[in-house]
Amino acid sequence: MTSTLTISGLTKRFEGVAALTGVSFSVAAGERVALLGHNGAGKSTMMKIILGLIPASDGRVEVCGAAPGSAEARRRVAYLPENAAFHPALTGEEQLRLYLRLRGEDPRGALALLERVGLHAAAKRRIGTYSKGMRQRVGLAQALIGRPRLLVLDEPTSGLDPVSRRDFYALLDALAADGASILLSSHALTEVEARTDRILILSEGRMVAEGSLTELRRSADLPVALNVTPRNGYASEIAANLPGAIEAGGLLHLTCSQSDKLAVFGRIAGLGTKVADLEVLPPSLEDIYSHFSGRHGQ
Amino acid sequence: MTRILATADSEFRIALRNRWVAIALVLMAVFSLVLSLAGSAPSGGLGADRLSVTVASLTSLAVYLVPLLALLMSFDAVAGEVERGTLPLLLTYPVSRAEVLLGKCLAHVAILALAVAAGYGLAAAVTFAFDDRSVAGLPALWRLGWSSVALGATFLGAGYAVSALARRPSGAAGMAVGLWLGLVVLYDLALLAAVVADNGGWFTTEAFPVALLVNPADAFRLFNLAASGASGVSAGVGGAASVIPVWQSVLPVLLWPVAAMSLAVLAFRRVSP
Numbered sequence: 088m089t090s091t092l093t094i095s096g097l098t099k100r101f102e103g104v105a106a107l108t109g110v111s112f113s114v115a116a117g118e119r120v121a122l123l124g125h126n127g128a129g130k131s132t133m134m135k136i137i138l139g140l141i142p143a144s145d146g147r148v149e150v151c152g153a154a155p156g157s158a159e160a161r162r163r164v165a166y167l168p169e170n171a172a173f174h175p176a177l178t179g180e181e182q183l184r185l186y187l188r189l190r191g192e193d194p195r196g197a198l199a200l201l202e203r204v205g206l207h208a209a210a211k212r213r214i215g216t217y218s219k220g221m222r223q224r225v226g227l228a229q230a231l232i233g234r235p236r237l238l239v240l241d242e243p244t245s246g247l248d249p250v251s252r253r254d255f256y257a258l259l260d261a262l263a264a265d266g267a268s269i270l271l272s273s274h275a276l277t278e279v280e281a282r283t284d285r286i287l288i289l290s291e292g293r294m295v296a297e298g299s300l301t302e303l304r305r306s307a308d309l310p311v312a313l314n315v316t317p318r319n320g321y322a323s324e325i326a327a328n329l330p331g332a333i334e335a336g337g338l339l340h341l342t343c344s345q346s347d348k349l350a351v352f353g354r355i356a357g358l359g360t361k362v363a364d365l366e367v368l369p370p371s372l373e374d375i376y377s378h379f380s381g382r383h384g385q
Numbered sequence: 386m387t388r389i390l391a392t393a394d395s396e397f398r399i400a401l402r403n404r405w406v407a408i409a410l411v412l413m414a415v416f417s418l419v420l421s422l423a424g425s426a427p428s429g430g431l432g433a434d435r436l437s438v439t440v441a442s443l444t445s446l447a448v449y450l451v452p453l454l455a456l457l458m459s460f461d462a463v464a465g466e467v468e469r470g471t472l473p474l475l476l477t478y479p480v481s482r483a484e485v486l487l488g489k490c491l492a493h494v495a496i497l498a499l500a501v502a503a504g505y506g507l508a509a510a511v512t513f514a515f516d517d518r519s520v521a522g523l524p525a526l527w528r529l530g531w532s533s534v535a536l537g538a539t540f541l542g543a544g545y546a547v548s549a550l551a552r553r554p555s556g557a558a559g560m561a562v563g564l565w566l567g568l569v570v571l572y573d574l575a576l577l578a579a580v581v582a583d584n585g586g587w588f589t590t591e592a593f594p595v596a597l598l599v600n601p602a603d604a605f606r607l608f609n610l611a612a613s614g615a616s617g618v619s620a621g622v623g624g625a626a627s628v629i630p631v632w633q634s635v636l637p638v639l640l641w642p643v644a645a646m647s648l649a650v651l652a653f654r655r656v657s658p
Contacts, residue, residue, distance in 0.1 A: 138477045140658045161479040172470040176402040177395065188391030189478045213402075229474075 090115050091237045091268035092137065097146035099132055099292075106132045107292045109146070114268045116236070119259060121279040122272040124289035125380055130272040131169065133289070134239050137270070138166055151236050162190070165235035169242045169272075171226025175215030179206055179225050182214060186229045200228040205254070219246040227255065231262075238262065240271040244278050256282040276372035288379045296379040300372075307378045309370035310342040315355060316364035325361055328354065388480045392488025397495065400458065406496050409454050413504030416446050421508035436512045436522025440529050443508060444609040447501075447533045448602050452540040452569055454500065458493045459544025460561040462486070463653055464554045473658040483650045490541055490646060497537035505530055529609050532638050536605045540565075542645025549652035569602050576603075594629050601645075604637035 090113040099107040107129045114120050124130050135141045136148060139156015153159035173182050183197035201210045204224040214222065223246040230238055238259075244252045259269055259282070273279050279286070286303060288296040296303055316338055317325045325339060326332050329351070332341040343351045355365055370378075400406050420442045466472040475485065509526055512519050544561055551557035576596055583589050597603040611631050 135473070135658075138473075140473055140476060158479055161477060164477065166474060166477040168470065168474050170470060171474070174395075174399055174469065174471065176399045181395065181398060185391055185395045186478070189388050189480050191387065191479075194391075226474075 091118075091151055092270065093147075093149045094133075094137075095147050097133070097136065097148060098144050099129075099136060099141075100144045105292055107136075110289070110292075110294050111146075112287060112294065112297060114237070114270055116268055117263050117266045118285065119263050119269045119283040120271070120285045120287060121283040122270060122287050122289065123274065123276060123279070123376060123380070124272070125274055127291075128289040128380070129292040130274075130289060131241060132292075134166075134241055134270075134272065137239055138164065162233075163236040165230040165232065165238045167223075167226045167230045167238070167240040167243050169245065170219075171222050173214045173222065173225060176213060178211050178213050179217070179221075180210040182225060183228060183232075187232055190233045192233050196232075200231060201225075203231065203258070204228045205251075220248065220251060223247060224251075227258070231258075234265070235267060237268045237270065240269065242273055243271055244273065252278075276376040288376070290380045295381070303375055303379070304370070305345075307370065307375045308345050309374055309378055310344055311348050311370070312340065312342050312368040313351065313355075314366040314368070315339040315341070315362060316366075318361055318363045321358075321361040325358055328358060388484050389488045389491060392480075392485055393491035393495070396489045396492035400492060400496055405458055406499070409458075409496055409500035410503050412450065412454065413500040414507050416450060417443060417504035417508040418511065420446055421511040434518040434521045435516035436509060436519035437525055438522075439508055439512050440522055440525040441610065443505060443529055444606055447529065447536065448606050449569055451497065451501070451533050451537045452565055452602060455493070455497060455537040455540035456544045456547075456561040456565055458496065459489075459541045460548050460557040461554050462489050462545050463548040463656060464551055464557040465548075467552050467656065467658075468554055472656070476658050482653045486545055486646065486649055486653055489545070490538065493541050494534060494538050497541075498534050501530055501533045501537075505533075525609070532605055532608055535638050535642050536601060538642035539601045539645045542642060542647075542649045545649035546645065546652040549649065549656050552656065568600055572600050573603065598629070598634060598637050601637060601641040604634055604641070608634035608638050 092114040094113065095111040097107055097110040098105070110129075110133065112120075122130050122133070132141070136143045137150060137155055139150075139154070139160060148155050150160040151163040153163075177185075179201055180197045183200055184194035187194045187196055187200075198207065198210055201207050204227050206221060206224050206228065209217065209221060214225065217225070223243070227243065230240065244255060247255060259271075263269055269283075271279070271283070276286070285297070285299055287294060288303075296306070298306065315325060315329070315332070322334060322337070322339065326334055329339065329341055332339045334340075341351075355362060397406075421439045463472075466475065476482070505526060509519070509523075512522075543564055544557075547560040547564060548554075548557045551560050576593065580589050580593055597607055607629055608631065611629060611634055
């Protein structure tokens with residue numbers, strides 16, 4: 088597949104301070120890519136460069152075969168800003184009619200777009216009366232105009248409740264199935280709900296990890312936590328058999344690396360009926376994310 | 386063109402909702418009406434028809450009111466988009482910055498034209514009711530009408546430029562007020578002081594007419610007074626109006642709107658979203 092977005096060696100400096108350093112990646116047609124990083128990691132800066140809003144200091148960016156910000160690129164790229172804002176005096180329908188006309192589309196499509204994001208009932212109300220989640224939906228609706236080839240979505244799920252978030256990802260799946268590439272940012276791995284094909288993690292302007300969730304989990308190689316519940320009276324005997332186990336509240340806690348995992352399971356299984364229960368806690372999405380983003384203990 | 390019209394349509398709706406259309410119409414109508422009623426008393430002795438006299442009064446009104454209305458409508462144009470956070474999204478659309486400004490300008494010019502038409506129309510109607518010879522003043526009224534819209538366009542452009550330079554609505558409002566005071570009020574006072582001090586020397590004969598033509602507000606006043614031939618009923622600038630030929634004063638009236646809009650586009654291009 089041809090790539091919709093290609094970035095190589097992208098560097099951006101603001102008055103000498105590096106915001107992005109040597110970032111390279113590409114997004115294929117129909118691929119959903121999540122860009123993760125804590126505040127100030129460079130996510131929004133990168134998006135603004137892709138959109139052509141600010142120039143890069145160094146490196147090469149190609150959007151749909153054109154330069155970012157060129158008329159050709161702007162026709163094919165849709166953007167959803169972080170906190171989507173609109174003129175409060177206009178109604179949702181009027182705002183979308185304007186955006187449709189700016190993209191050379193038929194303004195009569197405004198109501199259909201609002202229906203797709205579940206805002207049909209509020210179409211005639213002024214945006215000034217909308218909640219944050221509703222404004223976010225208007226933002227999403229305008230990003231759907233004119234079958235864009237690349238959607239750049241800056242923290243799209245931040246104002247949405249869990250149900251709307253699910254609807255949102257269903258919409259993205261349909262767009263990706265249609266061949267659109269999606270680049271969305273978030274500051275938490277849990278927010279992207281593993282509904283993306285690939286994850287990029289930025290930290291202090293550098294790309295520190297790239298891959299699918301499974302690949303990231305493997306390469307992070309974080310320890311697995313185990314909780315063993317002993318039968319009455321066997322606690323100390325089991326503890327002797329499992330070096331490193333700590334007893335607390337009648338439970339035995341221990342951690343082991345991914346490679347030792349099966350050996351430890353075998354040893355626990357060998358204890359037979361002395362073990363009442365075994366609970367395995369794999370590293371959480373948050374653990375994996377903080378491992379890569381280098382913000383342990385925050 | 387579709388994009389400019391789409392922007393203009395949207396801006397007009399916003400101005401309608403924000404009551405700017407109503408405010409502009411009412412202001413122009415009330416002031417014009419008061420002037421045409423009050424100004425019709427002394428015309429008898431001057432031999433001019435009443436409408437020509439009213440046009441002279443309306444010129445003095447327009448030179449203050451039209452720039453003020455234009456600046457009030459335009460100072461928020463760019464700074465407001467920056468503050469609301471709507472600018473980055475707009476700039477990712479396939480629309481150029483010049484098209485955005487032209488769209489806003491089209492809507493605002495339309496509002497000014499409506500206000501001018503309502504105000505001057507009312508004034509003319511009142512004048513006709515008192516004096517049937519007023520037909521003689523119609524060309525002057527028409528000239529005042531279109532040149533008022535041109536003056537408004539100049540200050541709209543200046544307002545957009547100020548808005549783009551300030552980047553914050555509060556700063557832009559302050560700069561707009563400063564611009565209005567400077568160009569419309571203080572500039573004339575400074576010229577007057579210089580003329581008095583100069584006492585008929587080089588400044589009064591050579592520099593003064595040029596200084597009047599360079600300022601869009603003074604050029605507007607000169608053009609209308611010189612063209613209407615009503616300088617006899619107007620003091621001050623009227624004296625200069627009889628010295629400067631009409632073709633010289635019409636040029637700045639026509640060129641300033643273009644220059645101001647160009648400046649605004651240049652300033653807007655420098656705004657980084």
